[in-house]
Amino acid sequence: MKHWEVDDLGDEAICASCVSEVYLRAEIEKHGTDRVCRYCNEEGKSFTLDEVAESVERAFDSHYSRTPSEPSGYERAMHNDPESTYDWEPRGESTVYAIMNAANISEAAATDIQSILADKHSDFDAAAMGEETAFADDLHYEEIMPGDEEWQASWRSFEKSIKTEARFFSRTGATQLAELFDHIDEMRTRDGKPLIEEAGPGTQFTHLYRARAFQSDAKLVRALERPDLELAAPPPGVATAGRMNAKGISTFYGATDPEIALAEVRPPVGSQVAISRFAIVRPLKLLNLNALKYVHENGSVFDPQYAYRLGRMMFLRSLSARMARPVMPDDQDSEYLPTQAIADYLATEGKVPLDGILFPSVQAGSVGLNAVLFYKASRCEAMDIPVGTEIEASTARQYEEGWEREYTVIERIPKPEPDQPKTDGPYDPLDFDWVEPPIGDHRETTLRIEADSIKVHAVESVRFKTIEHDVTRYRWAKTEPDF
Structure with missing residues (x-):
């Protein structure tokens, strides 16, 4: 033609x-x-x-x-x-x-x-x-499948910025995270499942297990006496840094299985680990990082945005492994910064309302999931303990043969007092029944500890799963160059 x-x-x-x-x-x-x-x-x-x-x-x-x-x-x-x-x-x-x-x-x-x-x-x-x-x-x-080279380059820039330039606030970093996550609720896996899991009553995630390792009996005794305080999320300001939280930011780390919870605290030999089950008492929305590996995008090759979405899809598939990869203890301060920034963005800035994240366990392999509940969704209901109750916990008991481990908690509650009739009188501004409660924790209760579920594991030994490799050693004679 x-x-x-x-x-x-x-x-x-x-x-x-x-x-x-x-x-x-x-x-x-x-x-x-x-x-x-x-x-x-x-x-x-x-x-x-x-x-x-x-x-x-x-x-x-x-x-x-x-x-x-x-x-x-x-x-x-x-x-x-x-x-x-x-x-x-x-x-x-x-x-x-x-x-x-x-x-x-x-x-x-x-x-x-x-x-x-x-x-x-x-x-x-x-x-x-x-x-x-x-x-x-x-x-x-x-x-062909469009590549995610631009997303990878953007992520490397984000990691560099968060580690070396603007650790606490980066407008560029916020923009990059918005592009990744602000439509996460619209994405689906290959089999049509959402990336956001429903947790709470009537769902497959009704409970979480949380473990805490103790190296002294005194601290363990305090935890057994008030597990709703000592085994729940730590108070703000004293929380140590973790994979999904910066130092001082209180979050609740748990697992879907007690074995995973035990493995994640990496207890030393000789320590004691208390594990409790927590009921999730209200509906939650959790981003499932495991599902990111299977995220799928449908669209038309004639849609100019389809290639962009496919590139994001490819990157999100790899992000799951990035966020859950093993990190050496010496590198945690810097290597946790990107995942901490992502969790902080999803908790406070993201357009999609989320209460936490589900992610694979590095310590336990592919069985079960870890969970982190953001501060806004980590409040634990206080145990119903009458005022004046004396609580005594012990970790051992003496028998004829000597002391043996035996964990008990005894609550001595006061006798109930008869109700005193209240006489109606004029308004008294000093009457404490009229005074507003003090400013405190106004978060909605999310968790309820099941005190009867607590078990203590005395760590006697640790087993490692490894891959053994031979080391081949060579000895060669030095050679002098011809020139």
């Missing part, structure tokens, strides 16, 4: 009815003009073939790749081997059929669009040297 013929061809129209690809068809119906279609001879909302060709070119730039026109050396040898049944063919589809199947249009329309694009990319010098140019009719294309 001559160049001037292609120019005339570009002005021809194709109507929405002749395009079956959903997104492209909707664009024609929304932005097209009323013209007579070249392929069905009906008048309706239409794009020119030049306009459709531009859409095809953008889609192919992001979502398709040209496949080799010649076999590799190995493939050529296999093809030429008389004893081999291998018959080399280029991967993918020829240009016309790739366009036809991408846009869901007729072969005639795809051939016309291929002619327009081939003419646009034709090059006299390249043709003289026998080089192929884009959209030539004898090329082959295959659909």
